[in-house]
Amino acid sequence: LGHSYGFNRNENLDDYATGRRLLLTLLDTVSRGGNLLLNVGPTADGRIPVVMQDRLAYLGQWLEHNGEAVYGTRTFREGAQWSAGRRQEVDTSTNYRAKYDVEAITLSPAAGDARKEILFTRKGATLYAILPRYPQSTFTVRDLRLPRGARIRLLGAPDAAIEWRQQGGDIVISAPSLADGALPFEGPRTFRIEGALP
Numbered sequence: 001l002g003h004s005y006g007f008n009r010n011e012n013l014d015d016y017a018t019g020r021r022l023l024l025t026l027l028d029t030v031s032r033g034g035n036l037l038l039n040v041g042p043t044a045d046g047r048i049p050v051v052m053q054d055r056l057a058y059l060g061q062w063l064e065h066n067g068e069a070v071y072g073t074r075t076f077r078e079g080a081q082w083s084a085g086r087r088q089e090v091d092t093s094t095n096y097r098a099k100y101d102v103e104a105i106t107l108s109p110a111a112g113d114a115r116k117e118i119l120f121t122r123k124g125a126t127l128y129a130i131l132p133r134y135p136q137s138t139f140t141v142r143d144l145r146l147p148r149g150a151r152i153r154l155l156g157a158p159d160a161a162i163e164w165r166q167q168g169g170d171i172v173i174s175a176p177s178l179a180d181g182a183l184p185f186e187g188p189r190t191f192r193i194e195g196a197l198p
Contacts, residue, residue: 001052006041016051019058023187024102026059027130030070031079031119058186065156065183066190069128073121076197081142085114106132119188127196132188135175142170147195155190156183162191 001022002011017025022038029036040052048056063070088105109115118141119130129141145166152162152173163174173191183189 001038001040001055004041005039007043007049008041013051016055019055020187021103022055023059023062024106024132026070027119027132027188028080028102028106028116030073031075031121031130033075033079062185062187065185066130066188068123069121069130069155069190069192073123073128076120076122076127079120080116081118081120082114083117085109085112087114122197125195125197127193129173129191129193130188131175131191134178134189137177138172138174140167140170140172141193144171144193144196145169146171146193150193150195152194153192155192156185 002008002016004011008015026036040048040056042048088100088109104110104113106116106119116132117139119132121128121130127144131139146164150164152164153159154162154176157176157178160176162176165172175189178189
C-alpha cells in the first residue's frame with residue numbers, strides 16, 4: 001500500500017496509495033485477466049496500521065456491492081474501451097518498474113492521450129461495463145449487439161431497468177442521474193448487461 005514492502009514508520013500519508021488508486025488498479029488488472037497481490041505490512045507488534053485499514057475498508061465497501069464484476073470473471077476483448085487519442089504503451093516485458101499511471105489512463109489523461117472509458121469483465125452471458133468516470137447522460141458501448149429484451153442494471157442501485165437502444169453496431173445506455181451519496185459506495189459504477197454474450 002506504500003512504497004515499502006513492510007511497515008515503515010518513516011512513510012507519510014502521501015506515501016500510501018489512495019483508496020481510489022487501489023480500486024482502479026484492481027479493476028484495470030482484473031479487466032486484463034490478472035490478479036492483484038496487495039501487500040499490507042503490519043507493525044512490529046502485529047497491528048495493521050489505521051491508514052491501511054482505511055484503504056482495505058474502501059476496497060471492501062466497493063466490492064460488497066460490485067464484487068460480482070470482479071470475482072470469477074474473465075476478460076472481454078482487450079479489457080477496455082478506449083477514447084480517441086494516443087494510447088499509453090507500456091513495455092512491462094523488460095522492466096517491472098515501467099511507469100503505468102492508472103489514474104491518468106482511466107480518469108485524466110494528458111492532452112491528446114486516450115482514456116480507458118470502460119473496463120470490461122464477463123461471466124457467462126453477462127458482460128460488466130465498469131465506468132471509472134460516470135457520464136452526464138448516456139454512454140456508448142461500441143461494437144456490441146444485444147438481443148431484444150436484454151436487461152441492464154446498475155449494481156448497488158435500486159433494481160430498476162436501465163434504458164438502452166441499439167444504434168447500428170453499438171449500444172447507447174442511459175445513465176441514471178445520481179445525487180451524491182445515492183449509492184452505498186464511492187468509486188466507479190458498474191453496469192451489468194445480461195444476455196450480452198453467447
